[in-house]
Every structure is written in structure tokens, then in C-alpha cells.
Amino acid sequence: MTTIQTNLQRVLNELDGSNTRLVAVSKYHPAEAISQAYECGQRIFGESHVQELCAKHENLPADIEWHFIGHLQTNKVKYMAPFITLIHSVDSMRLLHEIDRQAMRCNRTIDCLLQVHVAKEETKFGFTPDELLQVLDEGEWKTMTHTRICGLMGMATNTDDTEQIRSEFHTLRQLFDTIHANHMPQPTFRELSMGMSHDYKIAMSEGSTLVRIGSSIFGDRTY
Numbered sequence: 001m002t003t004i005q006t007n008l009q010r011v012l013n014e015l016d017g018s019n020t021r022l023v024a025v026s027k028y029h030p031a032e033a034i035s036q037a038y039e040c041g042q043r044i045f046g047e048s049h050v051q052e053l054c055a056k057h058e059n060l061p062a063d064i065e066w067h068f069i070g071h072l073q074t075n076k077v078k079y080m081a082p083f084i085t086l087i088h089s090v091d092s093m094r095l096l097h098e099i100d101r102q103a104m105r106c107n108r109t110i111d112c113l114l115q116v117h118v119a120k121e122e123t124k125f126g127f128t129p130d131e132l133l134q135v136l137d138e139g140e141w142k143t144m145t146h147t148r149i150c151g152l153m154g155m156a157t158n159t160d161d162t163e164q165i166r167s168e169f170h171t172l173r174q175l176f177d178t179i180h181a182n183h184m185p186q187p188t189f190r191e192l193s194m195g196m197s198h199d200y201k202i203a204m205s206e207g208s209t210l211v212r213i214g215s216s217i218f219g220d221r222t223y
């Protein structure tokens with residue numbers, strides 16, 4: 001086994017028996033690294049740059065499920081609309097509209113997660129919990145026919161304070177439950193994307209259904 005395959009197996013062992021699925025975050029790593037994980041059965045890969053995503057999609061097996069996890073500009077949606085499986089990072093209604101429009105042009109429905117800002121950092125994108133509840137109350141999302149809101153995504157503050165991380169994930173979990181109860185009772189609203197290499201075990205204990213793990217599998221990224 002290669003280092004990537006050993007790392008992947010270790011992470012998969014941690015997820016074994018849970019309800020959490022792995023998004024292997026392959027951004028900045030070459031197609032060859034993805035192929036190694038693919039050979040071990042991994043099929044879900046996460047990317048955060050549109051051009052890189054599209055190039056990899058063209059050159060790698062067709063049964064890979066590509067997830068987009070980075071900040072997405074509306075003018076780039078059209079490039080991934082034909083094939084993307086899940087967009088984790090919807091942070092405005094304007095973006096959701098554009099995804100809906102491009103999905104319609106491709107005759108598909110695109111699954112989306114709404115990104116929520118729970119971290120104590122200025123740099124993270126996403127709706128604040130209050131903004132999100134307001135936007136959902138306004139109900140414009142109900143007019144969209146080619147997108148399906150399947151859950152929420154969030155990032156905790158980049159800190160060693162595990163209690164802070166836990167509390168931020170807990171906030172996200174509670175927001176998910178509130179929205180599921182009040183706005184989106186449908187069973188397809190079921191994904192909570194939270195947890196990265198350094199905090200995914202905490203995220204799992206707070207109810208994460210998707211963890212997005214990069215460096216623990218593929219090693220450090222060189223930008």
C-alpha cells in the first residue's frame with residue numbers, strides 16, 4: 001500500500017460503523033494521488049477550485065462523485081453544472097439561483113448544502129444562523145425547481161481549543177435540527193457537512209454526516 005492508501009484506510013477505520021461518509025479533499029493534489037485512493041474504493045472527492053475540478057473530472061474515472069467545497073463565484077457555476085454531485089458551499093441566494101438556472105440548462109437537479117458561518121473568524125464564508133433562518137422564512141428557495149437543499153455545511157474556528165470547536169459544531173447541529181423541524185421536513189434534508197483533518201472526530205461526535213478530509217490522507221498541500 002502507498003502512504004495515501006494507508007492514510008485513507010486509517011481514516012475509513014475511524015468512520016466504520018458510523019453514519020458519516022468521507023469526502024476525500026484532493027485539492028492541489030495531482031490526479032495520480034486521487035487514483036491511489038480510488039484503487040482503495042474511495043469514490044467521493046472534494047475540490048475547491050473550478051478549473052482544477054473540471055480538469056480532474058475529465059481525466060479520471062466517470063464513477064467518481066465530485067463535491068465542490070470552496071467559495072464559488074456565480075460566473076463559474078456553468079462549468080461544473082453538467083457533472084457536480086454536491087455543492088457544499090452555497091453562501092447566498094444569488095448563488096443558489098444561478099445553480100438552479102444552470103442545472104435546468106443541463107436538465108439535472110443539483111444537490112446543495114447551505115454554508116453557515118459559525119467560526120469566530122472573519123475569513124469564513126457563509127450565512128450567519130440568523131441570516132439563514134430569515135432567508136428560509138422568506139421562502140424564495142421554494143421557487144427553485146432544479147436544486148435540492150440537502151443540508152448544511154460549516155467550519156469551526158481554526159484553534160486548539162477543542163471545547164470551542166465542539167460548541168461551534170454543536171451550534172450547527174442545533175441549527176440543522178431547527179431547520180429540519182420548521183422549514184425542511186423532507187427526508188432528503190439529511191446532510192451535515194462538518195469536520196476536517198484536525199477536528200473531524202469532534203464533528204462526528206456532534207452528528208456530522210460528511211467529513212471533508214484532505215491533509216490527513218494526501219499529506220501537506222503545496223500551493
Ligand SMILES: *Cc1c(COP(=O)(O)O)cnc(C)c1O
Nearest residue numbers: 025048069196197212213214215
Ligand atoms: C481544504 C478544505 C478541507 C480539508 O482540509 P484538511 O485540513 O486538509 O483536512 C475541508 N473543507 C474545506 C472547505 C476546505 O477548503
